[in-house]
Amino acid sequence: xxxLNVTFTDEELEEVRAAAAAEGKSLKQYVHDLxxxxxxxxxxxxxxxxxxxxxxxxFDEAFPDEVSPATREHGADAA
Numbered sequence: 739x740x741x742l743n744v745t746f747t748d749e750e751l752e753e754v755r756a757a758a759a760a761e762g763k764s765l766k767q768y769v770h771d772l773x774x775x776x777x778x779x780x781x782x783x784x785x786x787x788x789x790x791x792x793x794x795x796x797f798d799e800a801f802p803d804e805v806s807p808a809t810r811e812h813g814a815d816a817a
Contacts, residue, residue, distance in 0.1 A: 744769065 746754060758768035797804075 754769065755765055758765045761768060763771070794806075798806075
């Protein structure tokens with residue numbers, strides 16, 4: 739089975755160990771799961787963005803006074 743050696747600074751390793759402990763996982767299992775969780779996160783974000791675009795017209799119709807973030811003036815709400 740392929741493996742990978744990853745180098746961390748002492749501080750980074752302590753942070754990763756603390757995160758693994760917080761999830762009740764071994765360091766090895768935690769580091770193994772990170773890229774898999776990131777792939778799932780990206781898939782979720784892509785789906786959520788697609789769903790939002792698909793239902794934008796419904797939202798705009800239901801909430802005509804709301805201003806889309808994309809059409810707001812830079813920095814503040816244009817209300």
